[in-house]
Amino acid sequence: MATSIHINLSHKSYLREPESTELGRKIITESIKLIDALGFEQFTFKKLAAEIGSTEASVYRYFENKHKLLVYLVSWYWAWVDYNVTFQTHNIQDPRQRLCRALEVLTKAGQDDDPAVAYIDERILYRIVVAESSKVYHTKEVDAENKEGYFLEIKRLCRHLAQLVLDINPAYPYPHALISTIMDAAHQQPYFAKHLPSLTEIKDTQRAKEETLEFLKHLLFSAVDSVEYNSKQ
Amino acid sequence: MATSIHINLSHKSYLREPESTELGRKIITESIKLIDALGFEQFTFKKLAAEIGSTEASVYRYFENKHKLLVYLVSWYWAWVDYNVTFQTHNIQDPRQRLCRALEVLTKAGQDDDPAVAYIDERILYRIVVAESSKVYHTKEVDAENKEGYFLEIKRLCRHLAQLVLDINPAYPYPHALISTIMDAAHQQPYFAKHLPSLTEIKDTQRAKEETLEFLKHLLFSAVDSVEYNSKQ
DNA sequence: ACTTTTATGATAGTATTACTATTATTAACA
C-alpha cells in the first residue's frame, strides 16, 4: 500500500483538526498508545497531556471530551479499513473471490505493520477498536451522535461489503444484517480466543486470525449460498 | 413459567448478597430502572441511593463499585435465559426443533412480561444487557474477573446452545464460535434496527424480534447444515 | 431479659475526574 495516504472523515467529532498540527498529531499518536495501555475507563486527558508534555487545557481545544476522541479514532479505523478493502479488491473480477479478499482485509486489519499514516499505529488502533469500539454507540447519545454523522464510516463499510454479498447473490435477503454480524465477529472471536476461550473454538495463537477467517468465510458463504438464486433469469 | 424461581450465580461480584435483604433487593430493582434511564456512564451510587432513600455508603456495602453491580445484573440475566432455555426445550425431542425453540427464547427474552422474580423487571434488564453488557468484559480486568468466575453464566449458556448445535450435526467444527456470534447478534440486530438502521434489514417495529429470529435461524441452520455429516456411520 | 452482633443511617472527608476560565508567551502571518 502507498505510504502517506489521507483518510477523510465525514463528520467533526473534533473541535480542531488534529491532523493539521504537531500537537494534534501527538494527541492522536499518544492517545492510541495510552488508551491501549490503560483501557478507555482509566484513560484521561490529564494523563495524556502529561505523556505528550502538554496541558489538559490544550488537549481540550482539540476534543470536547475523551468520548469524542474515541469516536474520532474508531471512525478513522473504519474509514481506513474501507479504503483497504477498496484497494485490495478493485482488480478482482470474480465476486466470490472479491468478497473473500474483503473478509481477509477485515479480519487481518491489525496484522501487517504497514503504516499508512506516519503518526497512527494501526496495530495498536486495531486493539482499541476491538476492545472499545462498541462503547462509541452504546450510549444514551447514540441517536444525537448518529445525526451528527459520527457513524457514517462504519455504515459505509457495511454498505460496501453488503454490496459485495449482493454481487454474489442478489436474492439474499439480509446482506447488511449479515455483514454487521460478521464485522463484529471478526473482532470478537480473536478477543474471545484470548480472554474468554470457552466462547469459541478459535485458539489464541499466531493463526487466530486465519482460523477466524475460515469460520467467517464458512458462515458467510453458507448463508449466502443457501438462498436460491437463478442468475440466468 | 412458575412464579418465584431462584437464580443462583456461581460467583460473588457482590460483597453482601442483595437477594437476602430488603435494601439489597431495592438496590437491584432501582439500579435496573436507573441504569436504563440514565445509561451506565451517568449512573452513580449517589443517585441510586437518593432514589431508594438510602445512602451511598449503604450501597457500597453491597457492591464494591458500579461495574461489579453491572456484572451481577448481566450474570443474573444470562443465568435466567439459560434456565428459560432449559425449561422451554426440555420436552422437545427433535434436535432441530429444540434449537429453534432455544433461539426463540434467546431472541425474545425481553418480550413477555412474566416476572420470574418479584424485584427484577426482566424487560428493563433486557435493555440494559443489550446496551451495556459488552462493557462487562471489555475492560483491562477481564482476565482477573474471568478467574473470579464472573463470566461463568454466559459461558454456560454458550456451552448449552453449542451442545444443541452438535446434537444436530456433531461434525460442525465451530459450535461455540457460532453460538457466541449468534448470541451477540440476537441483541445487536434489534438495537441496530432502532438506532443505526443502515446496519441491518431488520425494521424497528413490533416484529423486530421476529425478523431477527428469522435471520438468525437462517444463518445458524445454513452454517450447520452445510457441513457434511453422515449420521448412519 | 440481657448482651452481642449485624445492618443501616448520618455525616464527613479525600483524591481524582472532567471540565472552564484567565493570563502570559511565543510563533506565524499580513
Add this chain to the structure above:
DNA sequence: TGTTAATAATAGTAATACTATCATAAAAGT
C-alpha cells in the same frame, strides 16, 4: 511591525468514586 492564533501555565469548580467514623435500631444468641 503589528496582529492574530496557538499553546503553556495556572487556578478553580462541581461531580465522582470512593473510605472512615459513629450512632442507632433491629435481630440473634445465651
